[in-house]
Amino acid sequence: MVDGTPARAWRVVLERIESDLLAGKLGPGDRLPSERDLVAQLGVGRSSVREALRVLEVMGLIRTATGSGPNAGAIVVARPTGGMQALLRLQVAAQGFDIADVVSTRLLLEEWVAGQLAGTPDVDLANAREALRAMDAAGLTPADFLALDAQFHVALAEASGNDVVAAMMAGLRSSIEDYVLQGASRIPDWEDAVERLRAEHRAIVSAIDDDRVDDARTAIHDHITGYYASANPVRPAST
Template sequence: MGGPRFEPVRAVRAYERVVEQVEEAIESGSLTPGQRLPSERELMVQFSVSRSTVREALRVLQARGLVRSRPGDPNGAEVLPFTPAALHKSMTTLARVEELSLAELLQFRMVLDSSAILLATRQRSEEQLAEMDAAVARMREAVEAGHDTFGAADVAFHDAVARASGNKLIQICTDVVRSIVLGLISEKIATAPDRAALMRQSISHHEEVIAAVRAGDGRLAARLSRKAMYDYYAGYVPADERSALRALLE
């Protein structure tokens, strides 16, 4: 028999509706940071739900960093200002729930890092350039001494670039995506037989990027940044998915 095919309907729990309405009020500005929600009893009346439903909604809102609710507080939950930490948490949850592939995450990192380096080339200070130099020097020391501090020094380099970009959202997104990527493949990196060679190659790439930044050639720095990312990580991506990364090298 012809006609449309319908998908199963997902039952929406009452607390989810409460969460949605409070989120909408915060997003629209009807509720602003520092304001308080009505008391639990008043919320029960306004939403026409049970106390357990109200409490579950408040738990969700608090977990999302939108409100602060203290047990036994006679006042309603306080609306919190939106912070980078809240965005970091939301993005991390989104990336994990959506089960993004390593190739997708790395592709986004290549876009973010190259954009950050392009902006940093235009806007960096001498102090920020010195921070990048110092981070690469620590990377070199880590390889020579056989320490596990190479990763931390690499993170410091990319943090310095992100700060020099002057864009807070780039800083947050870079941090989130990097932490998820490393969470997926840190063990493989640690046990790679050619790890020292990969680290030396990474240092060489970083030095080339810094030289381009120092020379004020943002396009070259961005292109080198993408190439460095590809060379270091592509081996961890299934061969049939690497074309998505190579597209950013052209």
């Protein structure tokens, strides 16, 4: 409608769910009230409730399933990484966030991750090591190699045990996925670059394993800035 009533109505639903989350009335794994209950409680139309649920699902805060039974309805997601990935990806695509700013933020997070892992005894790097092994396979295309590279970095973030950092890392990597792949085409000798990247990954893990905090932070900083400098020589990401 022209007067914007539907928009205000679905925002009422969002605000109610947000309020319940903040108050602890709803949490990960909890089911939202049914559409019928929300309509009755909030005095809005069913279409407004459905619009609010669609927004929450796109944001990655809930998952919905149709039908009946224990898995039906809308359920709060425990780790809403999808919404952050979608938001960052759209913001970068719309030039709302400059690539250089995204990379700088990634450096802040990944240096913290490397230092945290190196300073933590018996940290579990199994998923990161699995990504390293997969990157050693012969004949990987640039897209395949860089997908595994992203998996490696996200695995390190997840190993830190900080869910917020892990979600932000997944979002940041997703937001610059196309830019990273385009950068590979600007590297004169891709095979040589792959060998260098493999060695840098191993150096990062080695520093973490040996509890060398400063070396781990330096290794991951040089690894990230080095790739962007070689993939975009006109405007290095570190500037």
